[in-house]
Amino acid sequence: MKLVLIGCPGAGKGTQAKMLSKKFGIAHISTGDLLRDQMKRGTELGKKVSEIMNTGGLVSDDIVSAMLAERIKEDDCKKGYILDGYPRNVAQAEGLDDITGPLDKVICYEVADDVIVDRMTGRRSCPECGKMYHLTYNPPKTEGKCDDCGAELIQRKDDNEETVKNRLKVYHETTAPVIDYYRNKGILMTVSGVGDIEDIFNKVASALEGIN
Numbered sequence: 431m432k433l434v435l436i437g438c439p440g441a442g443k444g445t446q447a448k449m450l451s452k453k454f455g456i457a458h459i460s461t462g463d464l465l466r467d468q469m470k471r472g473t474e475l476g477k478k479v480s481e482i483m484n485t486g487g488l489v490s491d492d493i494v495s496a497m498l499a500e501r502i503k504e505d506d507c508k509k510g511y512i513l514d515g516y517p518r519n520v521a522q523a524e525g526l527d528d529i530t531g532p533l534d535k536v537i538c539y540e541v542a543d544d545v546i547v548d549r550m551t552g553r554r555s556c557p558e559c560g561k562m563y564h565l566t567y568n569p570p571k572t573e574g575k576c577d578d579c580g581a582e583l584i585q586r587k588d589d590n591e592e593t594v595k596n597r598l599k600v601y602h603e604t605t606a607p608v609i610d611y612y613r614n615k616g617i618l619m620t621v622s623g624v625g626d627i628e629d630i631f632n633k634v635a636s637a638l639e640g641i642n
């Protein structure tokens with residue numbers, strides 16, 4: 431099964447992708463995570479993209495599509511995968527079938543902008559296991575520490591208010607047209623990204639039952 435998750439930054443794609451990946455036994459591929467990993471490791475590519483990523487702009491299509499094409503060759507992608515954060519513009523969407531073959535479903539998580547700024551500026555994550563928290567809505571049991579592995583929680587550099595607003599602007603101008611692209615192809619499913627995380631997951635998971 432090949433899925434794409436779309437939604438503005440902070441719509442919950444990462445959280446939902448992790449849950450769907452577990453349920454259907456398919457890989458979760460976040461292009462943002464792949465790029466952050468390059469930055470963390472200090473590679474040439476990481477150095478090249480860090481400025482763009484830290485200010486909320488988009489990395490060039492060539493770089494991200496090449497990275498994706500490599501990633502889907504790995505063993506964990508044999509049964510399928512969930513793309514989280516790709517495609518980010520219509521050009522990437524148009525080229526995607528050449529990389530992956532036909533997609534089964536594109537799921538769009540809808541959340542209003544004012545909810546997003548609050549969600550993202552309070553977001554924290556564990557650098558060791560990737561578990562996500564929110565200072566108000568889902569705080570860790572011990573302040574600043576991961577419940578599962580005890581590591582010191584971090585805030586993503588691009589989760590500050592100014593950068594979040596820029597990422598939303600980029601989303602509306604550049605990524606939102608991708609939704610219509612997939613609606614016209616007849617494979618789009620939209621779901622509200624506001625409410626209980628399990629309820630949102632169940633709605634999508636039941637719509638996907640029966641797809642191999």
Ligand code: AMP
Nearest residue numbers: 461462483486487488489494515516518
């Ligand atoms: P994300 O973790 O999906 O919010 O992505 C974080 C940042 O990585 C974005 O703000 C972009 O700078 C970059 N990025 C991730 N995916 C893409 C993509 N498909 N195309 C261009 N830039 C991307």
